[in-house]
Amino acid sequence: MQRRVLLGLGAVMVVASCGRIRESRLNPFNWFGRARRREAVPAAPEAPQDPRLLVAEVVSLSVDPYSTGAIVRAKGIPPSQGWWEAELVPRPIDENGVLVYDFRVFPPLIETPAGTPRSREITVAASLSTVALDPVTEIVVQGATNALSSRR
Known part of the structure; x- marks a missing residue:
C-alpha cells in the first residue's frame, strides 16, 4: 500500500515538473536551435594573434548536447585543397552571453x-562543459566572409 502511494506521489511530481523543465536549460532539446547567417563579429584589438587564417566560408554549424555539455561542430570551405590544422578558437564570452569561435586554418x-x-x-569541433555553457545564449562561428550562429 505504501509503495503504491509513494509511486503515485512520485508520478504526480514528475508530471507537475514537466512544464518547468520544458522551459529551463535542463531540457537538452531547449539548448540551441538551427544555425542562421549572422553579421561578422569584429575581433577585439587586444586579441592574441593566431598565425592561421579564417576559413573562407562557414557552411554549417550544429550544437549537439551530450551528457556533460555540448559539442559545437562547424564545416567550412577554404578556397583550395590542402588547408590544414583547423580549429575553433574561442573568444571570451561577451556581456550578452555570445560565445564567438574563429574558424582558423593554415593554408x-x-x-x-x-x-x-x-x-x-x-x-x-569543440567541446563545452555544462558549466561553460551556463552563461552562453548564442554561439557564433566566424569565417572570413560570413558567420553562422545558433541561439538558445
Whole structure:
C-alpha cells in the first residue's frame, strides 16, 4: 500500500515538473536551435594573434548536447585543397552571453588545385562543459566572409 502511494506521489511530481523543465536549460532539446547567417563579429584589438587564417566560408554549424555539455561542430570551405590544422578558437564570452569561435586554418604549403567544394570541406569541433555553457545564449562561428550562429 505504501509503495503504491509513494509511486503515485512520485508520478504526480514528475508530471507537475514537466512544464518547468520544458522551459529551463535542463531540457537538452531547449539548448540551441538551427544555425542562421549572422553579421561578422569584429575581433577585439587586444586579441592574441593566431598565425592561421579564417576559413573562407562557414557552411554549417550544429550544437549537439551530450551528457556533460555540448559539442559545437562547424564545416567550412577554404578556397583550395590542402588547408590544414583547423580549429575553433574561442573568444571570451561577451556581456550578452555570445560565445564567438574563429574558424582558423593554415593554408597549404604549396599551390594546390581548387577542386570541388565537397573535396575542400573541413569539419572541426569543440567541446563545452555544462558549466561553460551556463552563461552562453548564442554561439557564433566566424569565417572570413560570413558567420553562422545558433541561439538558445
